[in-house]
Amino acid sequence: MQRDAVGELLKNMGSSCRELVLSRYTHALSKIVDSVAEYELGIVAAKLYALSNPARLRILRLLCTVREGLPLCLIAAVLGKTMQFTSYHIKVLKECGLVEEVSHGSFKLYKVNREAVDQLLNELKRLVELEQVSQ
Secondary structure, three states: OOHHHHHHHHHOOOHHHHHHHHHHOHHHHHHHHHOOOHHHHHHHHHHHHHOOOHHHHHHHHHHOOOOOOEEHHHHHHHHOOOHHHHHHHHHHHHHOOOEEEEEEOOEEEEEEOHHHHHHHHHHHHHHHOOOOOOO
């Protein structure tokens, strides 16, 4: 963490808050600010947004049942939705990296990117872990 970011943080605080922070947390400011890195949280937020829709959760769950992937027409049929509806939701899941598209002859198959799902689970775990800052 660069000194400028901590300085900017302190500048944006009220004087009483700044005094509290400087008296109790000076040694940990860099660690505290680094723990909520905007870039990293933006990626996690995008993935969580993709999973915030029940249809997309159902698609992800369905794709988890078959390792080699499923065609759009089958996914739509199982969900009881149109191919247009299903295609849109798969696109959202693909954009954040949770679903991959693979060609299989004239069909495109969709499968879970298990590495991305595992990474999201690890990021969530790290995000909510309580890490004590010694005073």
